[in-house]
Amino acid sequence: MRLGVSPDTFPPRGHEAKRLSIVEAAAGVFCREGFAGANIDLIAAEAGVSRQTVYNHHGDKEKLFMAVVRDLTERCNAGIFATIATFPDQPGDLEADLIGFAVRLNQNCICNRDGKFLRKLIQTEGERYPELFAEWREQGPGRTWPAIAARFARLAYGGYLTIDDPDVAARQFLGLVNAELQTTFMLGGTPREDEVVQSATNGVRTFLRAFGKRPSSSSVKKQSALANA
Amino acid sequence: MRLGVSPDTFPPRGHEAKRLSIVEAAAGVFCREGFAGANIDLIAAEAGVSRQTVYNHHGDKEKLFMAVVRDLTERCNAGIFATIATFPDQPGDLEADLIGFAVRLNQNCICNRDGKFLRKLIQTEGERYPELFAEWREQGPGRTWPAIAARFARLAYGGYLTIDDPDVAARQFLGLVNAELQTTFMLGGTPREDEVVQSATNGVRTFLRAFGKRPSSSSVKKQSALANA
DNA sequence: ATAAATTTAGACAGGCTTGTCCAAATCGTC
DNA sequence: GACGATTTGGACAAGCCTGTCTAAATTTAT
Numbered sequence: 001m002r003l004g005v006s007p008d009t010f011p012p013r014g015h016e017a018k019r020l021s022i023v024e025a026a027a028g029v030f031c032r033e034g035f036a037g038a039n040i041d042l043i044a045a046e047a048g049v050s051r052q053t054v055y056n057h058h059g060d061k062e063k064l065f066m067a068v069v070r071d072l073t074e075r076c077n078a079g080i081f082a083t084i085a086t087f088p089d090q091p092g093d094l095e096a097d098l099i100g101f102a103v104r105l106n107q108n109c110i111c112n113r114d115g116k117f118l119r120k121l122i123q124t125e126g127e128r129y130p131e132l133f134a135e136w137r138e139q140g141p142g143r144t145w146p147a148i149a150a151r152f153a154r155l156a157y158g159g160y161l162t163i164d165d166p167d168v169a170a171r172q173f174l175g176l177v178n179a180e181l182q183t184t185f186m187l188g189g190t191p192r193e194d195e196v197v198q199s200a201t202n203g204v205r206t207f208l209r210a211f212g213k214r215p216s217s218s219s220v221k222k223q224s225a226l227a228n229a
Numbered sequence: 230m231r232l233g234v235s236p237d238t239f240p241p242r243g244h245e246a247k248r249l250s251i252v253e254a255a256a257g258v259f260c261r262e263g264f265a266g267a268n269i270d271l272i273a274a275e276a277g278v279s280r281q282t283v284y285n286h287h288g289d290k291e292k293l294f295m296a297v298v299r300d301l302t303e304r305c306n307a308g309i310f311a312t313i314a315t316f317p318d319q320p321g322d323l324e325a326d327l328i329g330f331a332v333r334l335n336q337n338c339i340c341n342r343d344g345k346f347l348r349k350l351i352q353t354e355g356e357r358y359p360e361l362f363a364e365w366r367e368q369g370p371g372r373t374w375p376a377i378a379a380r381f382a383r384l385a386y387g388g389y390l391t392i393d394d395p396d397v398a399a400r401q402f403l404g405l406v407n408a409e410l411q412t413t414f415m416l417g418g419t420p421r422e423d424e425v426v427q428s429a430t431n432g433v434r435t436f437l438r439a440f441g442k443r444p445s446s447s448s449v450k451k452q453s454a455l456a457n458a
Numbered sequence: 459a460t461a462a463a464t465t466t467a468g469a470c471a472g473g474c475t476t477g478t479c480c481a482a483a484t485c486g487t488c
Numbered sequence: 489g490a491c492g493a494t495t496t497g498g499a500c501a502a503g504c505c506t507g508t509c510t511a512a513a514t515t516t517a518t
Binding site: 032033034035036037119120122123124126127133137141165168171172174175176178179180182183186187188202203206207209210211 | 261262263264265266348349351352353355356362366370394397400401403404405407408409411412415416417431432435436438439440
């Protein structure tokens with residue numbers, strides 16, 4: 001049964017591929033139409049699969065929906081943690097490095113397909129499946145926010161920032177960096193790259209005005225305008 | 230036909246009251262169940278009205294939905310502008326006044342029934358009715374954001390703040406003040422009053438660290454710690 | 459090439475919803 | 489008290505969707 005061809009575990013192959021394409025298609029349809037409006041025939045068609053195959057793999061509509069949310073949560077979390085790993089712990093140019101981090105976070109985790117879909121499903125069906133989304137809340141924000149806060153705490157400890165409460169600072173960082181994208185997110189749209197960069201740039205500048213160290217008597221630029229007052 | 234009893238226009242009275250209770254009930258059901266999942270019988274029952282009456286008033290499900298969104302948009306906008314009118318143009322205690330404004334905005338416009346419902350409908354059905362929600366975008370954020378920006382510009386002009394771009398500052402103010410409520414909003418919940426106050430307080434403090442004037446040689450408190458560096 | 463597993467297409471019952479129709483009851487007003 | 493407008497409850501057709509069942513076709517591995 002286990003031929004040495006594929007490097008690791010590869011049970012049925014075409015089987016698993018179909019499972020994935022079904023979940024993938026289902027995510028799209030659930031997002032577009034909502035749970036009630038989603039049509040199993042349509043999901044099957046978009047997955048390139050017969051309706052019966054959908055039922056073979058997932059039992060019923062609700063189980064399929066659960067599978068979709070679980071898959072999305074898992075992939076999004078993986079992406080977020082991968083991006084957090086690129087946080088600038090020892091920044092050269094703090095402003096540029098934080099902007100880069102914010103843009104990566106947005107492009108790879110929030111604005112990409114999975115992020116968009118997961119967000120929409122949470123907004124749309126969150127109230128109907130409390131346990132399912134409570135799980136998301138714990139696995140998602142409950143773990144990613146503290147991870148980001150820890151990175152900011154490290155920057156503060158390293159003398160790059162002046163922060164009272166790292167958790168608050170982390171949430172405010174995210175709020176600032178996305179401040180200009182709220183309306184687009186609300187309507188389910190995807191902001192253009194330059195909008196993401198713009199919002200991140202403005203957000204990080206304000207963040208550093210609030211939490212950044214004042215330049216220490218060397219390297220004075222526009223800061224001079226603020227020094228008096 | 231026009232008896233002098235009621236002060237202004239009051240055509241049928243009980244008629245209009247029913248229309249309102251239908252729209253009201255429909256808003257609740259559309260939000261809970263989504264457009265596809267919403268059931269006209271249920272709406273009628275919650276409105277305390279027979280199904281036929283719903284059809285008499287609104288024609289069909291889609292027209293009813295439109296009426297709901299229009300009503301909500303109108304009422305929310307009115308509330309937001311009323312609250313903007315309480316913006317502290319000549320603040321005594323800038324921090325306290327801005328926190329008060331932020332809390333009012335949240336409690337009266339964002340977290341109240343109408344605000345919650347409108348937000349959910351935009352998130353849920355925004356993509357399906359582009360024109361309808363484009364109208365909301367113009368009438369809502371398109372008019373309220375500049376109005377808030379103008380108030381901040383006035384504060385800057387009056388010497389209370391140092392702001393480059395008032396539009397950016399306005400959006401960032403909203404982002405900061407709601408930074409800690411994002412997850413709750415996502416899941417459709419209503420934050421407790423103390424959460425709103427907490428988020429507003431933290432947000433305004435950070436906002437003022439970024440945009441506030443440094444105390445001018447008088448009234449030094451914790452600011453002294455930042456002065457050196 | 460053969461045997462087992464998987465997929466397909468289509469039919470089908472059962473349930474639910476929308477929107478219409480109608481006759482009887484109710485309400486508001488003169 | 490009477491009249492017109494509105495509301496009610498229920499019946500109804502038509503459509504759509506889920507989930508099941510079947511027998512045939514197709515894939516996959518030995």
